[in-house]
Amino acid sequence: MRLSRYFLPVLKETPSEAQIVSHRYMLRAGMIKQSSAGIYSWLPLGFKVLRKIENIVHEEQIRAGHIPMQMPTIQSADLWRESGRYDAYGEEMLRIKDRHDRDMLFTPTAEELITDVFRSHVNSYKDLPLTMYQIQWKFRDERRPRFGVMRGREFYMKDGYNFDLTKEDALHAYNRHLVSYLRTYERMGLQAIPMRADGGPIGGDYTHEFLVLAETGESEVFYDSAVTDLTFGDREIDYDSVEQCQGVLEEFTSRYARTDETHDEALFNEIPEERRRTARGIEVGQIFYFGTKYSESMNASVQGPDGKNTPVHMGSHGIGVSRLLGAIIEASHDDKGIIWPEGVTPFHVGIVNLKQGDEDADAACDALYKSFAALGLEALYDDRKERAGGKFATMDLIGLPWRITVGPRGLKNGVVELTSRRTGESEEMPPEAAVAKIAEIYANHRVVGM
Structure with a gap:
């Protein structure tokens, strides 16, 4: 979504x-x-x-x-x-x-x-x-x-x-x-x-x-x-x-x-x-x-x-x-x-685009979004033209367990940032690695749909 x-x-x-x-x-x-x-x-x-x-x-x-x-x-x-x-x-x-x-x-x-x-x-x-x-x-x-x-x-x-x-x-x-x-x-x-x-x-x-x-x-x-x-x-x-x-x-x-x-x-x-x-x-x-x-x-x-x-x-x-x-x-x-447990989270992962309108950032976010959909996982993609701080605050408030942050600077190095809502710990990795890690996490939880 x-x-x-x-x-x-x-x-x-x-x-x-x-x-x-x-x-x-x-x-x-x-x-x-x-x-x-x-x-x-x-x-x-x-x-x-x-x-x-x-x-x-x-x-x-x-x-x-x-x-x-x-x-x-x-x-x-x-x-x-x-x-x-x-x-x-x-x-x-x-x-x-x-x-x-x-x-x-x-x-x-x-x-x-x-x-x-x-x-x-x-x-x-x-x-x-x-x-x-x-x-x-x-x-x-x-x-x-x-x-x-x-x-x-x-x-x-x-x-x-x-x-x-x-x-x-x-x-x-x-x-x-x-x-x-x-x-x-x-x-x-x-x-x-x-x-x-x-x-x-x-x-x-x-x-x-x-x-x-x-x-x-x-x-x-x-x-x-x-x-x-x-x-x-x-x-x-x-x-x-x-x-x-x-x-x-x-x-x-x-x-x-x-x-x-x-x-x-x-x-x-x-x-x-x-x-x-x-x-x-x-x-x-x-x-x-x-x-x-x-x-x-x-x-x-x-x-x-x-x-x-x-x-x-x-x-x-x-x-x-x-x-x-x-x-x-x-x-x-x-x-x-909120900090939702993986078993009941409304969306499995949040995607934050730090620079909406940037060609590379938009493309990377779209690719992540489609990759999760193909795996049967629901992503909430914050594609609003809002400040990064406001986007992070919204994600923290609604409590999705995992967030992927995408920005031009990270993409130049071939990485995105994956953050755990529960611990606050972040890790940089290639986009495909972030998708694989989220998929592995939810493989240990029976994915429940609407």
């Missing part, structure tokens, strides 16, 4: 309403624009990253054997009355009436809706296990929306739902989700720690939140520092293997890590003092097992091997897709702007 043809409304000044880093940089980098309190338009750069994150989530869910679908954003209140949650959910639910005076609501979550889908089409244990998911806009009418996309009213979320014959099968689905989430977050350059949490309005005795440590986190967390040494890495997991998934769960949850809602001071004090940590955390996902809570109240049962009807065991599993964008910025930035 040529920057002269792109819509990137960057701001030099920080808007007064932005209180945390991610909100400030998302506004300044032209990624979002507030429409009303807690509701945002996603401008091209922000939308591009949102899609990168969404596609990683899709890939890892499908790898785990989960089936994508799509449900409506508007639900009938009747389903929620069946489950008993319509009056219990609270003021966060946006309740509305249609023109026929029927009670409706804007989806905050979809346990009732997916249970209705299931009970309408599945009636035998032979169709189990079954896990379906969607990535869909949700709405919760927060009393005090703040912090940009971190605590908005409208948000983009992956919510998945498993249906199993037994508790043991459902807990395997729980463990399978935990494994897939660990892989998902690491592909985004995040370390998200699974922590024992409270079931809240969704319910359930088994639940873990995934939190990214950050000073601006809304939750206070208590943990054994040993959990921060754990990485999922490139290990291959057979998602059908109960033993492998259980092993990963034990590895990542055997160390103490809890939110303030479930913190146990006595257990925490059993950890060696030098490993006890308290911090703030940003929730980016949560998994639940809640047994037959919804299947019993909504009559979602199947005929078992013994010929008798039995309520299915269920769980729900969410990832905050739009919230993740803010969490990544909170975890990866400096005083110049």
Whole structure:
């Protein structure tokens, strides 16, 4: 993409309403624009990253054997009355009436809706296990929306739902989700720690939140520092293997890590003092097992091997897709702007032409641009007739991991400058060598498109 043809409304000044880093940089980098309190338009750069994150989530869910679908954003209140949650959910639910005076609501979550889908089409244990998911806009009418996309009213979320014959099968689905989430977050350059949490309005005795440590986190967390040494890495997991998934769960949850809602001071004090940590955390996902809570109240049962009807065991599993964008910025930035991990960067490399209009510089930049396109890599070419300082500031603000700087002086020596946004280190090399190095870097990261 040529920057002269792109819509990137960057701001030099920080808007007064932005209180945390991610909100400030998302506004300044032209990624979002507030429409009303807690509701945002996603401008091209922000939308591009949102899609990168969404596609990683899709890939890892499908790898785990989960089936994508799509449900409506508007639900009938009747389903929620069946489950008993319509009056219990609270003021966060946006309740509305249609023109026929029927009670409706804007989806905050979809346990009732997916249970209705299931009970309408599945009636035998032979169709189990079954896990379906969607990535869909949700709405919760927060009393005090703040912090940009971190605590908005409208948000983009992956919510998945498993249906199993037994508790043991459902807990395997729980463990399978935990494994897939660990892989998902690491592909985004995040370390998200699974922590024992409270079931809240969704319910359930088994639940873990995934939190990214950050000073601006809304939750206070208590943990054994040993959990921060754990990485999922490139290990291959057979998602059908109960033993492998259980092993990963034990590895990542055997160390103490809890939110303030479930913190146990006595257990925490059993950890060696030098490993006890308290911090703030940003929730980016949560998994639940809640047994037959919804299947019993909504009559979602199947005929078992013994010929008798039995309520299915269920769980729900969410990832905050739009919230993740803010969490990544909170975890990866400096005083110049965002620093995107390679896995989610909107463009793989930036090209800065120091002398737009110079025949040799223009030709070299065009050649680089075409070389990256041929490799399936997206370059953002700053071809504006702007000062070099302004071009560098824009690149630093929007946070592309790599920048290639092209100027007449370097070209006379047959070189361009390749700069790492994370370290600030630069290296001069021939243009074709710069292309090869960028290609090698992304060969180690699965390239995710729009």
